[in-house]
Amino acid sequence: MANSAEAVRTHWLYEWVDEYNIKTRDDLVRHAGIPAALERLHEIAGKVPAWYEQPTLQERSIVAGGTLDLSGRITCGAAVCAKKRIDRIFGQIWHYFDSIVVEGPSARSTVRALETMKKRDRPQFFFHLWEEIDLLLYAREIGIVDNLVFREKPHAFCDHHLRENAAQAGVAAAVDENLRSEIADELKKSSTIKIVPEGDSWRYFISNPEFSETFSGTYRHPSKKGAKPSKRQVAEAAVRRCSATLVYDAAMSRRLELPLVQEFAFLWSDRDAGREAKNLESRVALELPLPVLQGLTARDIVKFRADHKPHFERFQHALTEAIREQADRVGTDSPERIAAAVNEDFIRPAMADIERSMIETKKLFGMKSGTSIAVGTAIAGAGILSSIPLVIASGLGAAVTVTLASTNSYLDSKKDVKLSDVYFLWKAAKMHGK
Numbered sequence: 001m002a003n004s005a006e007a008v009r010t011h012w013l014y015e016w017v018d019e020y021n022i023k024t025r026d027d028l029v030r031h032a033g034i035p036a037a038l039e040r041l042h043e044i045a046g047k048v049p050a051w052y053e054q055p056t057l058q059e060r061s062i063v064a065g066g067t068l069d070l071s072g073r074i075t076c077g078a079a080v081c082a083k084k085r086i087d088r089i090f091g092q093i094w095h096y097f098d099s100i101v102v103e104g105p106s107a108r109s110t111v112r113a114l115e116t117m118k119k120r121d122r123p124q125f126f127f128h129l130w131e132e133i134d135l136l137l138y139a140r141e142i143g144i145v146d147n148l149v150f151r152e153k154p155h156a157f158c159d160h161h162l163r164e165n166a167a168q169a170g171v172a173a174a175v176d177e178n179l180r181s182e183i184a185d186e187l188k189k190s191s192t193i194k195i196v197p198e199g200d201s202w203r204y205f206i207s208n209p210e211f212s213e214t215f216s217g218t219y220r221h222p223s224k225k226g227a228k229p230s231k232r233q234v235a236e237a238a239v240r241r242c243s244a245t246l247v248y249d250a251a252m253s254r255r256l257e258l259p260l261v262q263e264f265a266f267l268w269s270d271r272d273a274g275r276e277a278k279n280l281e282s283r284v285a286l287e288l289p290l291p292v293l294q295g296l297t298a299r300d301i302v303k304f305r306a307d308h309k310p311h312f313e314r315f316q317h318a319l320t321e322a323i324r325e326q327a328d329r330v331g332t333d334s335p336e337r338i339a340a341a342v343n344e345d346f347i348r349p350a351m352a353d354i355e356r357s358m359i360e361t362k363k364l365f366g367m368k369s370g371t372s373i374a375v376g377t378a379i380a381g382a383g384i385l386s387s388i389p390l391v392i393a394s395g396l397g398a399a400v401t402v403t404l405a406s407t408n409s410y411l412d413s414k415k416d417v418k419l420s421d422v423y424f425l426w427k428a429a430k431m432h433g434k
Contacts, residue, residue, distance in 0.1 A: 011104050011150040012048045014140075016041050017133055025130050032126050042114045048107035051152045056256050060316075061099040061149060063253040064089060065262025066245035067212065069153070070135065071103040074245055075213060079134040086139065088212060090147075090298040093261055094305065096285040096316065101149045101256060105132035108152065142299035151256070154248045162247055169250030174243040181236070188235040195219075195234060200226050204234040212263055217241060261286065284323045287339035288347070322346040 016022075019040065020031050031037040066074045068089050070082055089100055113125050139145055157165060166175045173179055191208040198218065206215040219237055221227040229237070246262060253260035296304075305312050319342075326341040 010145070011136055011148075012044055012107050013105055013110075013132065013136055016044050017136065022133060023137070025134075028126060028130050028133065032122070038114060042111060045107040045110045045114075048152055051154045051252060052255060054151050054255070057099075057101070057149060057258065060097055061101055061256075061258055062093055062097045063101040063249065063256060063258050063260045065249045065260055066242075067263045068100075068261065069102040069104070069249075071106060071153070072131075073103075073106075073155070074215070074217070074241055076216070077128065077131060079131045079138065081213070082131075082135045083138055085213075086142075086144065086298045087296075090144070090301045091296065093286070094301050095288075096319065099147050099149050101151050101252075101258065103153045104136065104148075104150045106152065106155070108155065142297070142302075144298050144302050147302055151252070153252045157244075157247070157251075162244065165251040165254075166247045169247070169254050171246055171250050174246045174250075180239050180243060184232065184235040184239045187239060188232055191235070193231045193234055195229065195231070197228075202229055204229070204237070206234070206238055259283075259286075281320060281323050281327075283335040284327070284338045284342065285319065287335045288319075288343060319346075 020027070020037055022028050022031065064070075068085060070085060072078075072082065075081070075085065089102075093100065110129075113121075117125055139148060163172075163175050166172050187206070187208065190210075191206050193207075194205040196203050196205075201218050201220045204217055204219055208215070215238055217237060219229045219234060221229065249260055249262055322342050322345075323338060326345065327338050330338055330341050
């Protein structure tokens with residue numbers, strides 16, 4: 001694998017897929033029986049750096065947590081489900097970040113499978129390998145590869161290092177046994193849990209209003225082989241998996257010096273949250289009730305951003321400045337309160353002014369402007385860990401040319417509507433309302 005900037009951000013499996021021109025399941029089946037092809041797969045996967053050896057990123061990026069990182073470690077690994085997950089990721093963080101760090105198919109798991117699998121395991125291995133390839137081909141097809149940064153994540157720590165990494169990342173609550181027991185009780189009470197046999201183990205499915213999709217896993221009784229677990233035991237197992245994954249994700253985001261977006265906030269919210277100023281801007285950005293583009297695909301969102309790039313960049317910069325100004329004015333370190341202030345004092349008024357101007361200047365956009373604007377109530381639902389430097393804010397101050405104080409002056413003239421800081425957001429709201 002080439003030691004270039006592109007190589008360290010592109011998924012390793014693309015190299016093997018391109019080398020053997022694999023585009024369909026049949027292509028993979030043909031190469032499954034060629035020893036040289038599998039040796040090459042092992043070679044490429046074996047050269048991927050460990051998570052702690054990977055370089056940091058110098059871009060506005062965010063680390064996707066376990067339910068979003070396309071690895072299938074704690075979510076369904078089928079390509080059809082992972083493709084929906086891609087749309088969910090982009091729908092959540094599109095308004096502030098330029099790229100998303102995801103793991104995708106694990107190089108380490110592939111190496112281990114190639115080295116240890118028996119003949120009877122081969123069909124299952126290639127079934128899963130095709131699901132992974134299908135997902136990567138889809139990402140390339142819809143044009144989002146440039147917005148994804150693939151990195152291996154840690155998959156296991158001993159108890160000592162699990163606790164050490166949890167403490168360093170500010171999520172010590174994730175390894176608190178008493179707290180995990182309380183959360184398991186809450187999860188059991190608020191969820192629908194199904195348990196079905198699977199060989200000598202049990203497969204469980206947990207549905208909860210707070211989950212973006214059904215959570216599933218395998219349970220094996222620690223002492224009684226084949227014994228069916230209770231719903232409480234299943235809830236405990238799920239919480240252990242979620243908490244361990246949260247620590248792995250935290251270690252990764254800390255290593256890359258990037259914020260983390262994860263969907264375990266309902267488990268750990270306000271229990272061990274840090275309030276350092278260096279994290280504040282990204283946490284506020286992810287609390288803002290901006291239009292989450294549900295119903296639009298990642299392909300649509302990426303194209304929309306590209307088509308309106310100057311306006312999007314203006315909005316990014318102005319949003320950063322607005323957060324800073326409101327943090328100083330409100331005098332609080334609560335991201336929720338600052339986000340509310342930014343929304344009320346910056347986003348809503350500016351969008352309302354644009355809407356009023358657009359009613360008078362419909363021809364400027366070639367579209368009807370009678371529809372009222374309501375900034376979406378959905379938020380990114382992100383958990384930003386403490387002790388992670390706010391890299392995304394570095395160097396942005398000098399680039400901000402439009403601030404809260406100057407917004408109204410842009411809107412004084414109809415011809416300057418497109419110069420508004422929130423023109424991009426206004427267009428997104430229109431798109432969302434179609």
